[in-house]
Amino acid sequence: MSEGEKGVVAAGHPLTAQAGARVLREGGNAVDAAVGAMLTSFAAEPLLTGLGAGGYMLVAGGGEEPALLDFFVQAPARPSDGSAAELEAVDVSFGDAVQVFYIGPASCGVYGTPAGVCEAVARWGTVPLAQLATPAAKLAREGVRLNAGQAYVAEILADLLRSTPECAALWAPSGHVLREGELLVNPELGNALERLASDGAEPFYRGDIAAAVCDWLAVRGGSLDREALATYRAIARVPVSVGYRDREVLTNPPPSAGGTLLAYSLALLDRGPTPAPLQEVIVAMEAAQAERTPEFVEGLVQDGFLERFLTAKLGSTTHISVLDCDGRACSVTCTNGEGSGVVVPGTGMHVNNVMGEEDLNPLGFHRHPAGRRMPSMMAPSIVLRDGEVELVLGSAGSNRIRSALLQTIVGVVDHGLSAREAVDAPRVHVEDGVIYHEPGIDLHVLREREPERKVVRFHSPNLFFGGVQAVHSAGGRLTGAGDPRRGGVAVSA
Numbered sequence: 001m002s003e004g005e006k007g008v009v010a011a012g013h014p015l016t017a018q019a020g021a022r023v024l025r026e027g028g029n030a031v032d033a034a035v036g037a038m039l040t041s042f043a044a045e046p047l048l049t050g051l052g053a054g055g056y057m058l059v060a061g062g063g064e065e066p067a068l069l070d071f072f073v074q075a076p077a078r079p080s081d082g083s084a085a086e087l088e089a090v091d092v093s094f095g096d097a098v099q100v101f102y103i104g105p106a107s108c109g110v111y112g113t114p115a116g117v118c119e120a121v122a123r124w125g126t127v128p129l130a131q132l133a134t135p136a137a138k139l140a141r142e143g144v145r146l147n148a149g150q151a152y153v154a155e156i157l158a159d160l161l162r163s164t165p166e167c168a169a170l171w172a173p174s175g176h177v178l179r180e181g182e183l184l185v186n187p188e189l190g191n192a193l194e195r196l197a198s199d200g201a202e203p204f205y206r207g208d209i210a211a212a213v214c215d216w217l218a219v220r221g222g223s224l225d226r227e228a229l230a231t232y233r234a235i236a237r238v239p240v241s242v243g244y245r246d247r248e249v250l251t252n253p254p255p256s257a258g259g260t261l262l263a264y265s266l267a268l269l270d271r272g273p274t275p276a277p278l279q280e281v282i283v284a285m286e287a288a289q290a291e292r293t294p295e296f297v298e299g300l301v302q303d304g305f306l307e308r309f310l311t312a313k314l315g316s317t318t319h320i321s322v323l324d325c326d327g328r329a330c331s332v333t334c335t336n337g338e339g340s341g342v343v344v345p346g347t348g349m350h351v352n353n354v355m356g357e358e359d360l361n362p363l364g365f366h367r368h369p370a371g372r373r374m375p376s377m378m379a380p381s382i383v384l385r386d387g388e389v390e391l392v393l394g395s396a397g398s399n400r401i402r403s404a405l406l407q408t409i410v411g412v413v414d415h416g417l418s419a420r421e422a423v424d425a426p427r428v429h430v431e432d433g434v435i436y437h438e439p440g441i442d443l444h445v446l447r448e449r450e451p452e453r454k455v456v457r458f459h460s461p462n463l464f465f466g467g468v469q470a471v472h473s474a475g476g477r478l479t480g481a482g483d484p485r486r487g488g489v490a491v492s493a
Helices: 013-027 030-044 113-124 130-142 148-156 164-169 187-199 208-218 226-230 258-270 278-290 295-297 305-314 398-413 419-424 444-451
Strands: 007-011 054-061 064-071 086-091 100-103 236-239 242-243 248-251 315-324 331-333 379-383 390-396 428-431 434-437 456-459 466-475 475-483 490-493
Touching: 007 030, 007 054, 007 248, 007 466, 007 475, 013 130, 013 315, 013 490, 030 054, 030 113, 030 130, 030 315, 030 331, 054 113, 054 248, 054 379, 054 390, 064 113, 064 490, 113 130, 113 187, 130 187, 164 390, 208 226, 208 456, 242 258, 248 258, 258 278, 258 398, 278 398, 278 428, 278 444, 305 428, 315 466, 315 475, 331 379, 379 398, 398 419, 398 428, 419 466, 428 490, 475 490
Parallel strands: 434 456
Antiparallel strands: 007 315, 007 490, 054 064, 054 331, 064 236, 086 100, 242 248, 248 379, 315 331, 315 390, 379 390, 390 466, 428 434, 466 475
């Protein structure tokens, strides 16, 4: 746990959190700190995020009108002339569960992080982008030693990291995938971060970097082209707002799916007893999962869908959370998927594999029309109490994001847990009728009621269950917690 006078930053890597805290100490606000941390995460957490990724940023508190900045990955137009490459499957083992991911040029969508960074600085920033990007560029050039968390991610993604010569040159320069303590060096990423600082997003969408990315993918059957990049923009949206107990929870609106389903789960639980029993939490998770139908996915892009949905029903990734001393909160989640394995020479960019993410393509791959934002599970969230920020949180974890956030919010609001206690608490996730859980979850009531239910017990806490980064304000104290499942830390300023 960490507490600070100027604010607290919780993130998935010590260097990421330290970068954000440094910005706060030097007088920046929560958004400045979040952007500084984001840029550093591109060098420190490159398997989870980067310049070829996408994400969302939620800003509220401190007199700010709540706003959600959508810079998530967008679907490109897939050629119909037979020239398009097919997705390549790789198995990723979490020890007690195996998930298939799809990579290669066909998995690359229109990236959004360069546009998101620049739009966030223009809207809310007080620190020049060059000042925020310089430390990150230096870090990319000098290299980052893999800690245990990043080394574990590299280990489980080893087949992906060796899938192309360019990716292998970065991640397995000596023949083996980099291990804990070994140095990951990406000087081209350092150059690209400096270009972002000096020239803004233009080179990445309409200039030489965009051309390099599209040309590299074109000859390999990728669908991402210059027109798709040239028309991309970060979009400001009104956040979802849902009441929970005596709080207001702000989260990610449509066309993202995760925030809508999280809001639905919270609203269901709000009808029941306080604190919410584990069995009721599981029921709410299952109800949300059951609503992810083809009609739901298609409806996300329609005007007024959120209001209609809630009214009718009620009657690899990294996250940064920041809360500054003025009560301004910034919650930002970014993902590169797992990465496509496509590293574009001269750019330092490992392009996302979001078009190959099964969790984001529930209706089948390549079904989304060109220009549509993908229906992400990411849900950066902020909990308000009496109009003031109480909790800032978000999570990595693909389809487990909403269950991780739901349990963390219930822990803080219903059970009075600290950020540290709520983040560390054992988690459960329900999907396709199967209950996955960490040690410490008592399911005896459910087993008595549903003895045939399939249950998968993990032997220890695992990054499968997300990576919640949270900052909490209570009693005039700001405290934070990084998720140990993903090597997260909180740093005070």
